[in-house]
Amino acid sequence: MCRFIETILVKNNKLENIDYHNFRLNKSRYDFFNLSDILKIENEISVPDELNKNKIYRCRIIYSDVIESYEFIPYIKKEIKTLQLVICNTIEYNYKYKNRSCIELLKKDIDADDILILKNGLITDTSIANIVFRKNDDWFTPRIPLLKGTQRAKLIDDGKIKPIDIAVKDIHAFDAFTTINALRPFCEMESLSCDFINM
8 A cells, every 4th residue: 555745834833735645645645545535644644732832843743544644853954055956857746645666766876965866857855855946036936846845835725936947058047946745845045056066
């Protein structure tokens, strides 16, 4: 049976961006198990009162047709300053599978903090995050990512980033890049020069 993961930012003892996590969880349940009932994560799990409200946690949920387990882990942000471009035209990660071996294999023997995956000639994602690029004062993200992240979805809905096709030749037309996921909110101040992407 396929198993999936949702990783949710917990801040001030609150599950952040929960509507987008609920949407993805229920879409996976419908697509794989033909279940049309709607689960609401906030009704299925509870944030422990003893969590330190001054700290950030990640809630890691494992589910199939039902939520099987969840845990709260203090969040330590992984620094990503350099990316190594890797090509893989066969990779499929449209759902947030628990099994990430297809991605982990691409990270072997790299000389960078993370990878940037090129598929069918277009930039997709890093191994743990969606990527956004800045041009002047506008921000763009790959139109076809490996995984449609919850933070990415919210930023698109809010009009803060725009999805477009991005080829390798386009990278240096941008001023900077940054990475986003559920635990890495969009922060323009954390952007890096595209020179830190190793071709």
